[in-house]
Amino acid sequence: MTAMTFPKTPNFTGMFAPSGVEADVNSLPVIDGAVPEELDGAFYRVCPDPQFPPLSGDDIWFNGDGMITRFRFQGGNVSLRQKWARTEKFNMERAAGRALFGMYRNPLTDTEEAKGRVRSTANTNVVVHAGKLYALKEDSPPTLMDPETLDTIDPVYTFGGKMKSQTFTAHPKFDPKTGHMLAFGYAAKGLLGRDMVYYEIDTKGEIVKEVWFEIPYYCMMHDFGVTEDYAVFHVVPITSDWERLAARKPHFGFDTKKPVYLGVLPRGGGAEDLRWFSAPVCFASHVMNAHNDGTKIHFDVPMAEGNMFPFFPDIDDNPFDPQKAASRMTRWTVDLRSNSEDIQMEPLSDLVGEFPRIDDRFTGLKNRHGFLLVQDFSKPVDLPGGRSASGMLMNTLAHIDLETGEKDTYWLGPVSSLQEPAFVPRPGSTEEGDGYLVAIENRLDTQSSRLLLFEARHVAKGPIATLGIPFRIRPGLHGNWATAAQIAG
Incomplete structure (x- = not known):
């Protein structure tokens, strides 16, 4: 076998160097503090971890194969299991002994044997539903896995053939009252298309609702919001076209000439009930939460004036502006009873950050507590491993009280x-x-990883438990907690 050499670029060196470690560790050492003995469940997370060097010589760091990590909490002990998701792409490349699929979301760069095959890396999010683990990448159907063994059950899962969309979101939501998984797919009928579909999936894992519609323009529809009565979709001009792909540019680019839109779909209605609101260009990706007071919908997102993602450059080649990339929690509000099509925007915090989270039991409801990764530029930084390939350094954890505006942070x-x-x-x-x-x-400093546990409403006190991990875990994207009962289904 020929030795593999990954490029010596920020996407493949330092903390972002490929790991390739599949492991079972029975007990992680507790370096400091203690893990509450009553915790019984698992924290699942995923990172892109490429099996083979990229065909293009370099690629965006998050175009690697999905490596799933499970931290199992039980009786004060935490064990670790890590395994690659065996997607169709992974299996084909493992058999060939080399990369077959090309640049991030660009099938024009694939080898002949890869053309027409499912390109999913299953590397963006992992959720447990109906006793199964879904490894998700928004350009493809889910990869279904066993939540205990992390063995792949189905590399291209289409809900028994009932899912007609070519894609499935990496950010499903869960209705706390019904237990239903709420999801969508964009570019649902083909790459770069405007077609979207909204799904509701019951507690048995069956699709029980399907609504098809079109969005104003193709874009990266990475996340969405749900309330008790509505599904809410934000259209932000991180967009693309076939010319970009043919030119081998990054799949997405930021278009300052397009407005943003907010689509509101009644969960009990159909496509004819969908209504669009708009605002001047800005940037928002992940959603903290949404809720509605009657016909008034509130949608909470970290929002920036300009493009947040340097790896998706301006389509007109304007230089990246770090000042305009600073995102702060903002509430978008629209009213279905109003004749206005405008989105009202109100700041919720002055913290600069992203990756918002809540107590997921309050998804779609008015929540008081929010959590955020923050870039605190007032703190000193020492980067012996080089700058982050993502362009962000999340050095602080924050708790925000949305009622009082108070914030609680830990650097x-x-x-x-x-x-x-x-x-x-x-x-x-x-x-x-x-x-x-x-x-x-x-x-x-040491190119290593640790697992931290905090009291959610008192993060400033620091971690209540710090656990060692015997190998470096490549930076990941998203993850979720599941109780032992949810894992059992």
Whole structure:
């Protein structure tokens, strides 16, 4: 076998160097503090971890194969299991012993044997529903896995053939009252298309609702919001076309000439009930939460004046502006009874950050507590491993009280950054925000990783437990907590 050489670029070096570690660790060492013994469940997260060097010589760091990590909490012990999702792409390339699929979301760069095959890397999010683990990438159907063994059950899961969309979101939501998984697919009938579909999936894993519609223009529809009565979709001009792909440019580019839109779909209605609102160009990706007061819909997102993603450059080649890339929590509000098509925008916090989370039991409801990864530019930074390939250094964890505006933050120090946290409810408690936050710390000075556990409403006190991880875990994207009962289905 020929030795593999990955490019010596920011996308493949330092903390972003490919790992390729599949492992079972029975007990992670507790470096400091203690893990509450009553916690019984698992924190699942995923990172892009390429099996083979890219065909193009370099590529966006998040175009790697999905490596799933499960941290199992039980009786004060935390075990670790890590395994690649065996997607169709992964299996084909493993058999060939080399990369067959080309640049990020650009099938024009694939080899002949890869053309027409499902390109999913299953590397963006992992959720548990109906006793199964869904590894998700928004350009493809889910990859279905066993939540205990992490074995792949179905590399291209289409809900028994009932899902007609070619794509499925990486950010499904879960209705706390019904337990239904709420989801969508964009470019649902083909790459670069405006077709979208909204799905509701019951507690048995069956599709029970399907609504098809079109969005104003093709864009990266990475996330959405749901309320008790509505599904809410934000259209932001990170867009693309076939000319970009033919020119081998990054798939997406930011178009300052397009407005943003907010689409509101009644969950009990159809495509004819969908209404669009608009605002001047801005940037918003992940959604903290949404809720409605009657016909008035509130939609909470980290919002920036300009493009947040340097790896998706301006389509007119304007230089990246870090000042305009600073995103702050903002509430978008629209009213279906109003004759106005405008989106009202109100700042919720002055913290600059992203990867917002809530107590997921309050999805779609008015929530008081929000959590965020923050870039605190006032703190010293020492980057012995080089700058982040993402362009962001999330060095602080924050809790925001949306009622009082108070904030509670914890800085990790000059040589550490955080990956996205997940909320863990305190067993037996139903009070919002009563629980923990679990997150992976990137130790940039030693190129290593640790697992941290915080009291969710008191993050400034620092982690209540710090656990060692015996190998470096590549920076990831998203993850979620599942109780033992949810894992069992």
